[in-house]
Amino acid sequence: MSSPQGTADQNKAVMAGISGAILGGISGALIGASFSGGEGALVGGALGALYMGVAEGITDARRQPGELKPLWHRLIGTIIVGGAFGAALGFIIPSRIAVGIIVGLVAGLVNLSPKKIVLGLFVGLVVGIIAQVLDPEFNAAVVGGSVVFIYRVLLLVFFKDTAPIQLSGEHVAAEDAKYVVPFDAHTKHIGAGYMEALARESDGTFKRNKPGIGIVETMEALRGPTFNPSHVDPLIREFYEHTSRFRLSIEPVWNPFIKPLFWFFKTFIASRIGQANLPFNTKEAHRGMVSYIDSIEYENADGEADHISTLRGWIRAYEDSGEAIYVGVYTVIRHEEVGYVSVGFPLPEANFTATLLPFNNNGGNFLLKTHGTGTRFTGHYLTSIEPEDGTLTILKLPTMGEEIDVYVEGGELKTDHRFYFGDYRFLTLYYTIERQQDEPTAAF
Numbered sequence: 001m002s003s004p005q006g007t008a009d010q011n012k013a014v015m016a017g018i019s020g021a022i023l024g025g026i027s028g029a030l031i032g033a034s035f036s037g038g039e040g041a042l043v044g045g046a047l048g049a050l051y052m053g054v055a056e057g058i059t060d061a062r063r064q065p066g067e068l069k070p071l072w073h074r075l076i077g078t079i080i081v082g083g084a085f086g087a088a089l090g091f092i093i094p095s096r097i098a099v100g101i102i103v104g105l106v107a108g109l110v111n112l113s114p115k116k117i118v119l120g121l122f123v124g125l126v127v128g129i130i131a132q133v134l135d136p137e138f139n140a141a142v143v144g145g146s147v148v149f150i151y152r153v154l155l156l157v158f159f160k161d162t163a164p165i166q167l168s169g170e171h172v173a174a175e176d177a178k179y180v181v182p183f184d185a186h187t188k189h190i191g192a193g194y195m196e197a198l199a200r201e202s203d204g205t206f207k208r209n210k211p212g213i214g215i216v217e218t219m220e221a222l223r224g225p226t227f228n229p230s231h232v233d234p235l236i237r238e239f240y241e242h243t244s245r246f247r248l249s250i251e252p253v254w255n256p257f258i259k260p261l262f263w264f265f266k267t268f269i270a271s272r273i274g275q276a277n278l279p280f281n282t283k284e285a286h287r288g289m290v291s292y293i294d295s296i297e298y299e300n301a302d303g304e305a306d307h308i309s310t311l312r313g314w315i316r317a318y319e320d321s322g323e324a325i326y327v328g329v330y331t332v333i334r335h336e337e338v339g340y341v342s343v344g345f346p347l348p349e350a351n352f353t354a355t356l357l358p359f360n361n362n363g364g365n366f367l368l369k370t371h372g373t374g375t376r377f378t379g380h381y382l383t384s385i386e387p388e389d390g391t392l393t394i395l396k397l398p399t400m401g402e403e404i405d406v407y408v409e410g411g412e413l414k415t416d417h418r419f420y421f422g423d424y425r426f427l428t429l430y431y432t433i434e435r436q437q438d439e440p441t442a443a444f
Helices: 004-062 071-090 096-110 114-134 140-158 194-202 234-241 259-273
Strands: 168-172 205-208 246-254 289-297 311-318 324-335 338-347 350-361 365-369 379-385 392-396 400-409 412-421 424-435
Touching: 004 071, 004 140, 071 096, 071 140, 096 114, 096 140, 114 140, 194 205, 194 289, 194 311, 194 324, 234 365, 234 400, 234 412, 246 289, 350 400, 379 400
Parallel strands: none
Antiparallel strands: 168 392, 205 289, 246 424, 289 311, 311 324, 324 338, 338 350, 350 365, 350 379, 365 400, 379 392, 400 412, 412 424
């Protein structure tokens, strides 16, 4: 008799197969029609549905939670879609040069990088010219598929460290998604009191800014192939293990194209829910920032505090009002002798998690990254939690990237916190961190 989780995995694979069959059928029909009209559409649609349906179902069943589909399948799938797109363009655009350029442009735009857009345009132009010279009526599906194939191969050669642009969603049990911090908010406002409310809901003991507490118990828990904590500058290690001893100031630098969008997000969403309410400009940043470590301790069977199960929330708020800037739940996970930092940002009935891999950087400095790590756990995840059984519906966002670069310069502790969308850096938060004489203890 199969387990409930096994049945859920089977259902997920079946749904992936159905979705793949639909996409493959449409793509195959367009490609087939470009070769031999209606008869070709029937044959191409059947073959496309068969391949994509079977391939999607099998690869989804074999895929581990948080893992992308195999490269070979992603490559073949994009070539088929590129061929279908080229075929569709060929029905309305006679020039094969134009078809190649448009397919190449779209391929580059999907990857959100000026260099990749130029590469896509170049590949599309060259393939289009070759096709036009060989035969002005050269099959447009072949043009589109060839552009995507050559473009993807060049990406693998010259941009092999960049994350693929895609969204991958899945429904899993919480124990199968340790890379996600599964805490949401059951109200429309998160705010600086979130951890205290969570403690009441979960029968834990809440403490604000316990003397000497840090966002991690010890940096030893992060030890792995890319990180040796003994090489970290003592001031950086003290900050992570005893965060409450320090005071932060922040200076945001927004990409000018993103700033108007963030104003809308901040005005109508972030400030209302009390989360991700970053300073919009230098004037707001100069309101000052206060930082607290909220902890929730749970008792084990012997009635003693189990510090392994202690939750730590790092609350950053505007000093003049106590209005929350960030509310993050910090955890450390280990998998196959590798330590990761996972930060969960509660949202109303949802959660946004960043899971980062630590690196030693430039001597004694410290770097955390979500992208270009070569591991399947790192990245950004948007999650909803089923209240009945605690299962998670997870949307991975590999297009997003984040780097937290912590370093000592002239005896001062600083952090450059960089955010990316594709290859675009849309925000950098510059932190200056200094040890304070007395740890803050007042509540908001």
